[in-house]
Amino acid sequence: MAFPGEAELVTLITPVTQSCGLDIEGVKVTRAGRKSVVGIFVDSDIRPDLDLLEQVSQEVSMLLDAAEERGEVNLGAGYTLEVSTPGVDAPLTLPRHWRRNRGRLVELLEDGQKSTWRVGALSPDETAVVLVRPVKKDLEMRVLEFSENVRAVVEIEFSNPPAAETELTGLDYDQALTWQEDNK
Template sequence: MSTQIDRLRELVQPLATEHAMDLEEVKITTAGRRRVLQVVVDTDEGVGLDACAELSRQISEALDADDLMGGDTYVLEVTSPGAERPLTEPRHYRRSVGRLLWLRPHQGADVVARLVAVDEEGVDVEVPGEKGRKATPRRFAFSEIAKARVELEFNRPAGRQPAASGDESLKEA
């Protein structure tokens, strides 16, 4: 027997696909009497407010036609992933090319490095040099990475912008 979350995913997935979005997560949280159904979606270009609103309307209509949430009230939130969300799929890394990452390998010390390329097997990063030294390139296979997330940068270095969709190299200004 499938769980409520599995059934919700089955309901939401085709709607997200119709909007060319990846369904990243479906979860229900409870705070007192209030239930929140959160649907997290993403695309290579990011997800705009209008796209979230349209998908939310369609999900709401589908839920109204179904009894998956039962008779109790709930709040539906359709959102994009947060800036520091964990990177768990190759597409997450692809969407983060040019960004600073925190990586925790299965073996060895944590690494903070700039993501420069992604392929089917893993990622190429540049570890910043200390005190004016040149950055050091490193390669991590996906199987070597225990955890990873994007690090927020408030002052991104000039010329270090995320690459366009499909372009796996850094763009230089």
């Protein structure tokens, strides 16, 4: 009975997270001597609340305990289970991350240059996203292809976004492209 790797844990807990409507965003196992900490990061299109995270934690804990009793995994002399969301500092790496942060500000790092944009609609095939930002007294829109080498992280915003930006990020993808063409 070996200490499970992250991939093995994902396979083991996926039925629980899927039944709760959650995606696994990451698993981190930290061994501390004979004990270990198992961190599971989950999210969904509707932000999970604390009750749902507690439910997932209880179900995953029962699942891991049962797997240990059957001799399928060994988490050490004892383990601590932590179930949470990835947090706002997690990079946006998948189309679902962009969809879940529509309307929010993101900081892009491209070729060593930082810029701040507001997230709009995903393309229908989920290969690109519309981004909007103010430029002087106007708005600039661009389409970011996910194949581009860009790092993006959500920016914390303490005020309501400007109405014009909210209106543009609320357009669907084709409407946004039409707006962009009309405002060249």
